[in-house]
Amino acid sequence: MGELVTVGAFEGGSAGEVPAEARERVTAAAAAAAAASGAGTLVEALRVRLAAVTGGVLAQVNAEVDGRRIRVQQAVSGAGDSLDRVADALRGRIRAVTGAWAPRPWSTQHVPTRPALPAGERRIVRRKEPALVWCSPEAAARTMDAMDYDIHLFTDPATETDAVVYRVGPTGYRLARTLPAGPSGRRTSPITLSPHGAPRLTEEQAVDRLAGAELPFLFFAHPAGGRGRVLYRRFDGRLGLIAGRV
Numbered sequence: 001m002g003e004l005v006t007v008g009a010f011e012g013g014s015a016g017e018v019p020a021e022a023r024e025r026v027t028a029a030a031a032a033a034a035a036a037s038g039a040g041t042l043v044e045a046l047r048v049r050l051a052a053v054t055g056g057v058l059a060q061v062n063a064e065v066d067g068r069r070i071r072v073q074q075a076v077s078g079a080g081d082s083l084d085r086v087a088d089a090l091r092g093r094i095r096a097v098t099g100a101w102a103p104r105p106w107s108t109q110h111v112p113t114r115p116a117l118p119a120g121e122r123r124i125v126r127r128k129e130p131a132l133v134w135c136s137p138e139a140a141a142r143t144m145d146a147m148d149y150d151i152h153l154f155t156d157p158a159t160e161t162d163a164v165v166y167r168v169g170p171t172g173y174r175l176a177r178t179l180p181a182g183p184s185g186r187r188t189s190p191i192t193l194s195p196h197g198a199p200r201l202t203e204e205q206a207v208d209r210l211a212g213a214e215l216p217f218l219f220f221a222h223p224a225g226g227r228g229r230v231l232y233r234r235f236d237g238r239l240g241l242i243a244g245r246v
Contacts, residue, residue, distance in 0.1 A: 023050055029087040030061045037094045042066050051235075058235050059086050068097050071147045075235060093146065101142045103190050106172030117211050117237055124203065124231070125238045132162060132228075132244040137175045138189045140165045151217050153230050153242050162228025162244060164219045165191065178221045178228045197221070198228060206231045207239065 027048045034043040046063045056077040063070055072089040096102070132155045133140075144152035144165055151166035156177060163177040171190035180197040198221040201209065210218045210231050217232035222243075230242040 026059050033087040033090040053235050073148050097146050106169050122207050124241045126240040128242045129245045
């Protein structure tokens with residue numbers, strides 16, 4: 001396994017806000033889980049990031065497993081809880097990405113709760129502009145699972161439009177595109193299809209809609225260019241935006 005294990009800030013939080021015991025135990029738990037990943041499995045670039053959040057600690061672990069990026073993220077109440085949950089989550093994620101992809105049942109998923117948007121904080125505090133990957137919805141779903149996302153923005157080559165997969169019932173996976181379209185060929189995974197295109201909204205309109213409906217995230221399209229965007233609530237309740245690089 002790789003020997004790089006660092007502890008630092010996560011999304012604006014300071015590592016100094018997290019008790020030293022929590023930092024040490026979570027880092028040790030992540031390293032131990034990676035070391036026990038099994039013969040023939042290469043785990044490297046292991047990074048642990050911690051931040052104080054309302055009611056506890058947010059622990060995030062990033063790594064590469066046999067060349068594939070993974071992430072686990074747990075909001076926990078204390079160091080002991082962090083130790084068990086982070087290690088268990090990392091071991092499970094390593095097993096999942098080194099085998100054939102199997103859809104995760106929605107009924108057993110922990111749906112993270114995020115604090116309400118603070119009063120007067122209707123502004124976007126973090127922006128990400130990745131180069132969107134062209135891939136099938138199934139590949140996007142696998143990436144979403146590996147990276148512990150609730151929603152994943154990509155470009156669907158079948159329709160050449162920006163799209164998202166996200167975690168929702170009843171099957172656990174749903175596909176939505178910027179423009180409405182029918183199913184793209186034969187599909188064996190349990191991904192349901194939204195019949196509606198993404199609403200075209202300005203950033204201000206998207207913020208108002210997300211805050212008004214108390215949504216965890218909102219998929220929408222730029223009103224002029226039509227490119228897909230995701231507005232989401234972070235673990236601190238504030239807003240982040242993902243927009244594909246132009």
